[in-house]
Amino acid sequence: MTQPQYISTAEAARALGVGVSTVKRWVDEGILPAHKTAGGHRKLLVADVLRLVREGDFPQRDLSGLQLAVETQGQRDPKILAQQLLSALKRGDAHAVRSLIHGSYASGVALETLADFVIAPAMIQLGHEWETGEIGVFHEHRGTRLCQSTLYELKATLEAPDDRGRPLAVGGSPEGDYYVLASLLAEMVLLDAGWQAIDLGPHTPLVSFRQALSELRPRLLWISVSDLADRDRFLSEYRVLYEEAERAGVAVVVGGRGLTDAVRSAMPYTCHGDGLRHLGAFARSQHRPPRRPKRGRPSHND
Amino acid sequence: MTQPQYISTAEAARALGVGVSTVKRWVDEGILPAHKTAGGHRKLLVADVLRLVREGDFPQRDLSGLQLAVETQGQRDPKILAQQLLSALKRGDAHAVRSLIHGSYASGVALETLADFVIAPAMIQLGHEWETGEIGVFHEHRGTRLCQSTLYELKATLEAPDDRGRPLAVGGSPEGDYYVLASLLAEMVLLDAGWQAIDLGPHTPLVSFRQALSELRPRLLWISVSDLADRDRFLSEYRVLYEEAERAGVAVVVGGRGLTDAVRSAMPYTCHGDGLRHLGAFARSQHRPPRRPKRGRPSHND
DNA sequence: GACCGAAACGTCCAAATCGTCCAATTAATG
DNA sequence: CATTAATTGGACGATTTGGACGTTTCGGTC
Missing domain, CATH: 3.40.50.280 (Cobalamin-binding domain)
Structure with a gap:
């Protein structure tokens, strides 16, 4: 379950907002811990990169994918994602909601899957818990707004600048x-x-x-x-x-x-x-x- | 792209119309938030720089250097902006709506001004034209959705990664x-x-x-x-x-x-x-x- | 197991940024 | 008006960055 999550230098560079050469150099200088394959390819642990960001004030450009990997232990089972999303929505944890949704999409979960098996179940359950009085209207509203905000953000990244040829x-x-x-x-x-x-x-x-x-x-x-x-x-x-x-x-x-x-x-x-x-x-x-x-x-x- | 964009001290200095040394000092004094790489290079978020532009009174603003998602247009008179926004909303021209709202904000129009004197009048007029039958319900709905989408996008850029100390x-x-x-x-x-x-x-x-x-x-x-x-x-x-x-x-x-x-x-x-x-x-x-x-x-x- | 294209490697180097120092400029004060 | 404190921004050599390049590794397909 707790299988280690490795990323490449390019992915780390993207997440940190620096160049690939820089990541390579940081690894070689020991600033960033990494394992190496027999052929010399660097493999960085997601947790190491995140620790660096948290402890120093390193740039952090797009951590959504990485954070998802840690929060879910690399798990991409929609059912588990849905549970975690529900929990984040009830807590009102905007950060977790964002990394769950953006991160899932970024790491290859199809949007349809995300919609049908993660977001929909979570929202239905949220509504259900409201109806049975387990949570207040306030929690339900906050969760709904949070979900909406996050989805609008994601939508912005989906919109193509070039509409020609699109039905x-x-x-x-x-x-x-x-x-x-x-x-x-x-x-x-x-x-x-x-x-x-x-x-x-x-x-x-x-x-x-x-x-x-x-x-x-x-x-x-x-x-x-x-x-x-x-x-x-x-x-x-x-x-x-x-x-x-x-x-x-x-x-x-x-x-x-x-x-x-x-x-x-x-x-x-x-x-x-x-x-x-x-x-x-x-x-x-x-x-x-x-x-x-x-x-x-x-x-x-x- | 709604992803955070980093710029260098030199770019920020050009955008703010001040010297590079000044930007460096402001960062060190905490006036301008920034992250640092392992080598000590400062990385500033475009959103943070724009925030400062808006709040301070700068002699010269050259935001063209910042890789903004939208090109900022010259017009800053709220009345004219409202008219242009209304027209874009009625046409359903997503690109125009976006560049109007994002562009105005980025080029220094206060959000309150944008809300009270540009967006509100345009939306009221849109509703009015629907009531009098000048435009169809469909146009009104499309315009409202368009406005909402754009505002959610803008909201994403307003959200600070660091909530500490904020009431x-x-x-x-x-x-x-x-x-x-x-x-x-x-x-x-x-x-x-x-x-x-x-x-x-x-x-x-x-x-x-x-x-x-x-x-x-x-x-x-x-x-x-x-x-x-x-x-x-x-x-x-x-x-x-x-x-x-x-x-x-x-x-x-x-x-x-x-x-x-x-x-x-x-x-x-x-x-x-x-x-x-x-x-x-x-x-x-x-x-x-x-x-x-x-x-x-x-x-x-x- | 051979083949293939994408991705990562190592190396090199120009360009950009760093920290530091200091003269220039301005607002406030007496 | 002279003085003082605050602030700016350019110059300097040293350091860091990141893109380009040809080569090698990786993992899936045949």
Whole structure:
């Protein structure tokens, strides 16, 4: 379990915000402890790097990945991550929340996995503990805000400066649904999949989606439903929306825990997912972002 | 990139319009925070330098050298900025929104000014045009989301890695008030003023504030009211909250366009402001961050 | 086991930064 | 107006940094 977490000089350099040559020199001078492989490659312990940062006032540029490694003992099991996230949210520990979420993403956990198996479970449990009175409203609110802040930060890093060639997606949550996180995560998953995405946010009348459809001409429409205030009205308005989307050749992806089987069976849609992994998979199937083939040595050790 | 960016003393000196020796001395005197490498080279965070630019009164600002995420534009008249922001929000031009807000802030427009005279007017006008049907709900939603995203990004740059010595503030909006932006901006103004701030967000029962009061022991409580759903209930619960805050020696700052004169006259409070500049001024009066000294030889332009 | 591309190695060196010293400049004071 | 204390910023040699380079190691694939 407590397997030692090694990183390369390049990773340490990135985390510390210095050049690779400098890290190499520091190791050779004994400032930074490290092991060497038979071939002479330096292997630094995450804990050593973090200790250096904590004890001296060394520069620290991006420690999120490293801190995650220490806090979770290198564990990347979503269930454990979810538990740790929940605990951090309840404590209101902004630092831990950030390193958990940013760090997981940085160290290769897919955004869909993060959303479906880490963030969603943690938030659901947080809501549950609030309902049963185990924690106060105040804790729940603080946790939700913390999660939102962190995700907006992560979203900023996902946004590509170059939009050309990226298909456009539009989405949001219907009227009466005030839950922010679900649609935000959907937007992020789409950005991660190489799309342009515009989130109209919670509490958006379905009529507005039609407006967006005609004005923005997206290739995909997502609708995330967490709470369904007026089911019948939603269904009737949704059918009109779907027809219009179909005529325009726009894929409609629906999801969210507000869509029970009973509701969904009365709805036409292009694709449905109880989580975001389906949205991600669908988006990737429609648009293949240019990617380098994966050859040679991978950058991470498990 | 929202990642922290380091610059050297020379770059900071150029940006601040002072000599390199001066920057080095300021760092050593603790006026300007910095990290040091093993070899003694100082590494300054762009955010820290910008903070100093904003708080001090510098003869010459050349921020072009700093690798800012956005190019700063010349315009600094709030009225014009508000108009440009409104236009960008209506167009859904994410890039323009971002460079307007980030750029203004980076080039020295105070956050309070930005909030009260640029963002608030633009958002009010956006809401107005929606009500009169000039623009669709969709445009209003997209604009609001865009503004939120951008502000969350900016907030990330305001958060100090080092919380020690900073007084704590807690705040939010009361039950029935779903407006996110106001309280978010309040949080940011407090962060900018050198506080730690926790935003409980919209739709927070006043009871929860009492919970936060006893658990977090803040020095300041802000309550931002945009919509007042149940006036009488708000007032009665508020009075209990205020009494508790007073007993604990916590300052209570209230504001927001939901607080009409009639309501406010029935409320006790430590400080009130129709905008955020009063909150900022109050916060700064309670806690002074380190400042640049005032005497000495001024720099000459070359 | 041979092959391959990515990543890390060692070496070198120009450019940047360091600490120190001190003349120049300004605000405050008598 | 002269004096004093505070502050600046340039100059100096010594030290540190980090990018470029060709070579070697690593780990996955065939």
